[in-house]
Amino acid sequence: MAGELVLITGGTGLIGIKTIHTALKAGYSVRAAVRSQSKADAVLATPTVKAINPGSRLSFVIVPDILADSAYDEAVKGVKYVIHVASPVIKGEGFTPDQYETHLIQPALKGTAGILESAYKTHGIKRIVITSSEVAIIPWEEFIAKEVDTVYDDTYQIPFPAGPYSHVFEAYSASKVRALVATKDFVAEKKPEWDIINIMPSFVVGDNEMITDPKLISDGTVSAAMAQVLGGDSGWGAVPSTSVHVADVARLHVDALNPKIDGNQSFLAVSEGERGTRWEEAIAIVNKNFPEAVKKGVLPNNGTAATKRTKVDASRTEKVFGFKFASYEEQVKSAVKQYLELVGEAAA
Template sequence: MASELVLLTGATGLIGFRVLVFCLRKGYRVRVVLRDLAARARILRTPSIQNLDTETNLTFVEIPDLSIPTAFDDALRDVDKVIHIAAPIASANPSSIGADLATHYLKPTTDAALHLLSSAQAHHTVKRIILTNSLAALIDYVTDTDETIHTESTRVTNIQQPPYRSPFEAYMAAKISTLNLTEQWAESEKPAFDLVHMAPGHVFGPNEPVTNPKELLQTGTNRMILAPVMGKAYPKEAGVTVHLDDVAEAHVRALNPSTPGNRLYILSSGGVMGTKLDDCFEIVARNFPEHVGKTLLNNGSLPSFVFKVDASESARTLGIDFIPYEQQVRDTVGYYLECVQRQPSSTPSD
């Protein structure tokens, strides 16, 4: 009997690539959606992929624009499960995304998810769709207080409207809107497949497709740790974090029909009170003393605030014991140092 076929978007990103590796390790066949097929070279040259038998289990399909109504029609043929991760992320360089933040974040994110669901409804092989969201989808800027504890059943009714003052405001609105609209769609359309929503906190772990140290400092959520460890000041962030491997494992476990569907799972370590992000400096000093003051200045700043989330029910249901912040930092910084050591002449300073 052939293994199930999973359609995966976002495989060139931090989360998506690791989900791809975990799916292949579990024996799933994976059809990866790329906006440009040239990007498959970056995936195929990684050690994790080269160590797997991917000749028959890994294929690629090109969809240049995920937000058009018919984008997924052909790609979904014979697909059993879908993991949709691709979406605009909160950029470290707002000038690179233009002035219209709503156009960059809100419309592409919601359109891609809704068009995917509509296309899947016409493909009777699809049994489950996993939509990767974010804890940002649970933030209500009107009603939240310092005492609000966010759970799997938390839903936001107040969504900030454009124009947005920052990429994060637009990103948050896109995540809330996508969760709300896809749940409303499922309630209205009652599809044959079920939906699973993943809501991770800040995701940390080795970003294997990226090997350039300077790019690592500018790409994805890992920059939140790496920039301060390199001596930079980082803006205050919520102390909700999760290891990349836990996020990938949660997605793969959610492919199993024994994992309950039509619900949201919170992925966050550290308990309700979360993590004190600037503990990263002590963790680095203890684990990489020979690099402190040299490759790692370890003297930046990373202030955090408490954003209360209770992930205990998600952890129980998924059977995951979340990897602690200590290892999140150790693995992220350790990978960065590996990349620096491979290019000893290019220790970045910016």
């Protein structure tokens, strides 16, 4: 409820910073877990935080190593809610096969287990919201390589895929499956006083106020849309046809704190219905909305993208939370507007 204290981990990432902004706008007090004071300073420097001017409603706790034993013990004390966003993501440079277990799977598993263990040691927490992923319930080969007619929804379940892993995305998917299974097992075994909601985003696209260097605008999943706008390609080949606006993902995390929404369930965050996202349509979107920037060459808008059909049904999420996911066009516009601002060009 508004005014109560929520701990947010991973607050300096794409989803995390938007979640901090959204929680503050909703009236919550936020304790952000960050790795260093410089990270806290970067959060405070974002235009949205400055505009909100939250004062004592925004505080920080330094957690330098989220994988250390009892890393969150102090961070969870006195909070009513936890939003656990922190987890490894696939960056552009990727990981080598010998790093899959150490850099993807174990950090995702131990980070999630750690926050649950710390929360279990204290009292007064009402709910924990965890950033999961659609790949926690979709077999990775069907997500990346195979086109099947299955329409995946949030009731779908898959077993933990054991290694060794042949692809970085297989390892990433395994990390999300394993964290989800571990979370459900923890609740079943420990029966904590709090419940859990898992938010399962697809490829997240949109603005990120933690980025101040325009060269980093297409970092992470945003590159699936933005790389082609900047004249290149994402380097991922055909990308599954699932995307979601970062603002919608943040809203789900914060709205999920509402006790009117039953706990111990999962919600997919995927826009555009069963048709899905067509990544290559970013070119037309940019030509339509930013013609002057294209004409001047600020936006080359001549790169390539390809879409791999993947059918996901997130309609239950829209029904329960009472809003419709923003379109791919809005996602692209959000990222492009930020890029133009960073390079000092008018968004027209």
